[in-house]
Amino acid sequence: QKEVEQNSGPLSVPEGAIASLNCTYSDRGSQSFFWYRQYSGKSPELIMSIYSNGDKEDGRFTAQLNKASQYVSLLIRDSQPSDSATYLCAVIPSGGGADGLTFGKGTHLIIQP
Amino acid sequence: EAQVTQNPRYLITVTGKKLTVTCSQNMNHEYMSWYRQDPGLGLRQIYYSMNVEVTDKGDVPEGYKVSRKEKRNFPLILESPSPNQTSLYFCASSFRGTAYGYTFGSGTRLTVV
Numbered sequence A: 001q002k003e004v005e006q007n008s009g010p011l012s013v014p015e016g017a018i019a020s021l022n023c024t025y026s027d028r029g030s031q032s033f034f035w036y037r038q039y040s041g042k043s044p045e046l047i048m049s050i051y052s053n054g055d056k057e058d059g060r061f062t063a064q065l066n067k068a069s070q071y072v073s074l075l076i077r078d079s080q081p082s083d084s085a086t087y088l089c090a091v092i093p094s095g096g097g098a099d100g101l102t103f104g105k106g107t108h109l110i111i112q113p
Numbered sequence B: 001e002a003q004v005t006q007n008p009r010y011l012i013t014v015t016g017k018k019l020t021v022t023c024s025q026n027m028n029h030e031y032m033s034w035y036r037q038d039p040g041l042g043l044r045q046i047y048y049s050m051n052v053e054v055t056d057k058g059d060v061p062e063g064y065k066v067s068r069k070e071k072r073n074f075p076l077i078l079e080s081p082s083p084n085q086t087s088l089y090f091c092a093s094s095f096r097g098t099a100y101g102y103t104f105g106s107g108t109r110l111t112v113v
Helices: none
Strands: A011-014 A019-025 A032-038 A045-050 A054-058 A061-066 A071-076 A087-092 A107-112 B004-007 B010-013 B019-025 B031-038 B042-053 B054-057 B077-078 B087-094 B108-112
Touching: A011 A019, A019 A032, A019 A087, A019 A107, A032 A061, A045 A054, A045 A061, A045 A071, A071 A087, A071 B108, B004 B087, B010 B019, B019 B031, B019 B087, B019 B108
Parallel strands: A011 A107, B010 B108
Antiparallel strands: A019 A071, A032 A045, A032 A087, A054 A061, A061 A071, A087 A107, B004 B019, B019 B077, B031 B042, B031 B087, B042 B054, B087 B108
């Protein structure tokens, strides 16, 4: 069973601070990694993708991947109340992903004004 | 505007009454997929399609049917809905398999009474 694990939260962070979201995956051969943001009752929105070890930055968001530790994280700098949402980690498992992405259950992030 | 369109957004129906949820994308994506999302269970894949006339079961296909007669459309059919199919449903599409992640539709909230 290929699994993606996330702490469900809620994770509460003060406005302006750095929010750190973590994700581990069980399939060592996993190839591609994604972070989605989902507001309550809305559809998931792709915010970051990362394919190789290291950091990838896009505005206030940084994705970090460590394949040896089977760990991917998302950092949100200068957190804003509008960042309050559920963040889903998704992985393309070994085999190329023909049968789709595997999603974690999400971490509920709350940014306190 | 590039998008995945689902209809209807909300649907309340009775047990056993056949229904279809439509999904259409205008991005010429080969890959399309249906997910359901339930509290505590996350996103679970129902069916997916690699291209026209090519469909396969996901993790929770029981009680559902799909078809892919045209590249842009991927309807989800519930032949005899039951209350345990009450859920939030998402259609998603992707370019070149799943390597670049999904674009999701806006969702269909289905209630079966």
